[in-house]
Structures are given as structure tokens and as C-alpha cells.
Amino acid sequence: MSGTRAVLGLVGLIFYISQYADRDYLFGPDAVLPWREFVAQLHNDDSFSLYAWSSSEAWFQLVFHLGLITALMVTLGIGGRAGLACHWVFLWSLYERQPVVLDGGDNLAYLVLPMLLATRCYDRFSLPSGVATRLARRLPTQVRSLATPLHNLGVVAIASQMCLVYVVSGLYKVQGRMWQDGTALFYVLRVPEFTFPGVSHFVYDNDFLVVAGTYITVFFLVYFPLGVLVPALRPWAAAMSISFHIAIALFMGLTGFALTMIACDLVFLDKELGRAISTVSDLAVRLSWRARHRQERNDHALEGALTEESA
Numbered sequence: 648m649s650g651t652r653a654v655l656g657l658v659g660l661i662f663y664i665s666q667y668a669d670r671d672y673l674f675g676p677d678a679v680l681p682w683r684e685f686v687a688q689l690h691n692d693d694s695f696s697l698y699a700w701s702s703s704e705a706w707f708q709l710v711f712h713l714g715l716i717t718a719l720m721v722t723l724g725i726g727g728r729a730g731l732a733c734h735w736v737f738l739w740s741l742y743e744r745q746p747v748v749l750d751g752g753d754n755l756a757y758l759v760l761p762m763l764l765a766t767r768c769y770d771r772f773s774l775p776s777g778v779a780t781r782l783a784r785r786l787p788t789q790v791r792s793l794a795t796p797l798h799n800l801g802v803v804a805i806a807s808q809m810c811l812v813y814v815v816s817g818l819y820k821v822q823g824r825m826w827q828d829g830t831a832l833f834y835v836l837r838v839p840e841f842t843f844p845g846v847s848h849f850v851y852d853n854d855f856l857v858v859a860g861t862y863i864t865v866f867f868l869v870y871f872p873l874g875v876l877v878p879a880l881r882p883w884a885a886a887m888s889i890s891f892h893i894a895i896a897l898f899m900g901l902t903g904f905a906l907t908m909i910a911c912d913l914v915f916l917d918k919e920l921g922r923a924i925s926t927v928s929d930l931a932v933r934l935s936w937r938a939r940h941r942q943e944r945n946d947h948a949l950e951g952a953l954t955e956e957s958a
Contacts, residue, residue, distance in 0.1 A: 648802065648917075649724070649771035652731065652763055654910035655756060656721030658903055659738050663715040666748070670711055674744045676702045685744060697740040714741055724773020728764050735760040752907035758808055759911055765801035767794065802914060809911050810872040813888075817868030826865055829858035841899040850898070867891065875915050885915035 666673055676682045682702045689699050697710045714737030720726045721734045738760070742753045769775065825831040836847045850856050867887060874884030889909050896905035 648763065648766045648768040648798075648914065649773065650913040651759070651805070651910045652768035653722055653724065653772045654906060654913070655760065655763070656718055656723075656734065658752065658756070658906045658910065659718035659734060660715070660722050661906075662741075662903060663711075663718055667715075673748060674698065674711065674741065675707050676704055678745065680745060680747075689743065694743055695740075696743040697737065698744045710737070710740065713737065724769055724775070727769055727775075731760065731764060731768070750901045750904045752901075752904035755808075755812065755907050755911065759805055759907075762801050762804045762808070765797045765804075767798045805911060805914050806875065809914065810875065812908075813868045813871040817865055817871075820865050820868065826861060829861045832860045832864070833857045836898065841901075843898045843900070847898055864891075881915050885912045888912045 672678055678685075680688075682699075685696075686699045689696055698707060700706065714734075717726070717730060717734045717737050720730045726733070735757075738753075739757065742749060742757075820826040820831070823831065825834060833851045835841055836851045850860065871884055871888065874880045874887075889912050892905040892908045892912075896902045
């Protein structure tokens with residue numbers, strides 16, 4: 648869960664940084680979508696955005712930079728649940744301001760970030776200040792005892808949401824003629840927006856890769872929930888999903904969407920990630936000990952040589 652929080656924060660941070668130079672053109676009061684039209688659109692959708700509170704340039708710059716700082720805090724694990732809630736508000740506001748630059752990962756982020764609030768997603772990969780711990784100690788025992796059930800509920804909610812995303816996506820594809828006859832990948836990779844120059848043609852020019860990639864995609868999406876329900880298959884299903892979305896990021900350029908999906912896939916790799924982190928930590932300790940031991944031997948050898956020269 649901590650990895651999910653960190654990666655989702657990173658996705659938001661990347662979005663802010665990648666659009667930073669064009670922020671006035673995309674999100675400012677005089678942006679390509681005029682502020683008045685933007686506010687009218689919000690009223691029609693019954694939505695909200697902090698950018699709609701004022702057409703002032705100063706207000707826009709303040710909200711944008713506060714959102715960027717909050718995304719950085721979530722990535723580094725600073726601010727706890729209050730920071731995570733603020734990140735959701737700032738991110739929602741930014742996405743609502745200019746929805747045409749989004750790639751689909753925003754839809755999942757909208758849903759998963761509130762679910763993360765129930766989990767202990769700041770236990771790892773964070774820079775705790777100790778404030779949350781001190782506040783938690785002041786809470787009644789009955790309230791503190793709810794931490795674990797709420798955490799488990801949040802994990803189940805995110806896992807269920809992921810399964811729903813995969814199944815619905817797979818079932819929609821099953822109904823499409825191009826997915827049924829095995830040619831969908833050919834057409835997808837030839838769309839200019841989803842083409843990796845110099846690489847995509849190696850896939851869509853190969854009949855076997857096109858047909859295999861199309862059918863494997865549908866099979867994987869539809870049967871993903873069955874894979875995560877079986878403990879022995881769960882890490883393999885999650886690893887396949889991560890590989891699948893790395894390919895989407897490389898070949899289709901949907902980096903934000905791919906990273907958001909990968910972040911949520913980490914929910915299914917809790918034990919495996921824990922073992923991996925422990926292994927890396929143990930390896931780092933051993934390497935550090937060997938380096939110190941080697942340095943001590945070199946120092947002793949040098950001292951002995953100097954002593955002999957002096958004698």
C-alpha cells in the first residue's frame with residue numbers, strides 16, 4: 648500500500664512537471680479553454696475545482712504550485728493522510744480544468760486515492776514527522792483498534808476495483824469484431840497517437856504477434872480476477888499485469904495510465920515486495936560489512952608496512 652501511495656504521488660508529480668512550461672496555456676485564466684466556459688462546464692457537470700474560485704492569475708499560480716508541492720509530499724511520504732486528501736483535491740481540480748490532456752489514468756486515481764485514506768499507506772517509503780503517532784496515542788483504544796479493519800477494507804476495495812476494471816475492459820473488448828478476429832492490435836498500433844516510431848511496425852507487420860497479442864490481451868483481462876483469487880497465481884497475475892502496462896507505456900505512450908495501473912497492481916504483491924525489500928536490505932548490510940572489513944584489513948596492512956619502514 649505504501650508503494651501504491653508513492654507511485655500515485657509520482658504520477659501526479661510527473662503530470663505537474665510535464666505541463667509546467669505550458670501551465671498558463673493549459674490551465675491558466677486565459678487558457679485554451681476560457682475560464683468562463685470552464686466554470687459553466689463545471690456547473691453543468693455538478694463538479695468542482697479550486698481553479699474555478701477565481702479568475703485571478705495569482706490564485707491560479709498559488710493553487711497550481713501548492714498542488715505540485717502536495718504531489719511531491721505524497722511521493723516522499725510527508726504529511727500523512729491529510730496530505731493525501733489535499734493531493735486528491737488538487738489533482739481533481741487540475742484534471743477538471745483541462746480534461747483533454749488526460750490519458751485515462753485519472754479515472755482510476757479519482758477512485759483509489761480516497762480508498763488509500765483508510766489504509767496504513769505511510770508505514771513504508773515515508774519520512775514521518777511523528778505528529779501522526781502522537782495524535783494516534785491520544786485517541787481512545789476503541790478507535791485505535793479500528794485501524795486494522797479499516798486498512799483491510801481499503802485493500803479489499805482497491806483490489807475489487809482493479810478486478811472490476813480488468814473484467815469490464817475485457818468484456819467490452821470481447822464484443823468488438825476486431826478483437827474477435829485477432830486484428831485489433833494491428834489497428835491500435837497504427838494510430839499516430841499510439842505509435843512508438845521505429846518499433847511499433849515490428850509488431851503490426853508480424854501477423855503472429857498481432858493475433859497472439861490481441862487474444863492474449865483479452866484472455867488476460869477477463870481471467871485476471873481468477874488469477875488473483877488463487878494465492879499461488881496472484882504474484883504471477885500481478886507480474887503479467889505490470890509487464891502488460893509497461894508495454895502500453897512504451898508502445899502507446901500512455902505513461903500516466905500505465906503507472907497508475909502498475910501502482911494499483913502492487914496491492915497484489917504485498918508479501919513478495921516485503922520479501923524483496925528484506926532481501927535487498929540484507930544484501931546491503933552484507934556488502935557494507937564486507938567493505939568495512941576489507942577497509943580495516945587494508946588499514947592494518949598499511950600500518951604494518953609503515954611500521955616496518957620506520958624500523
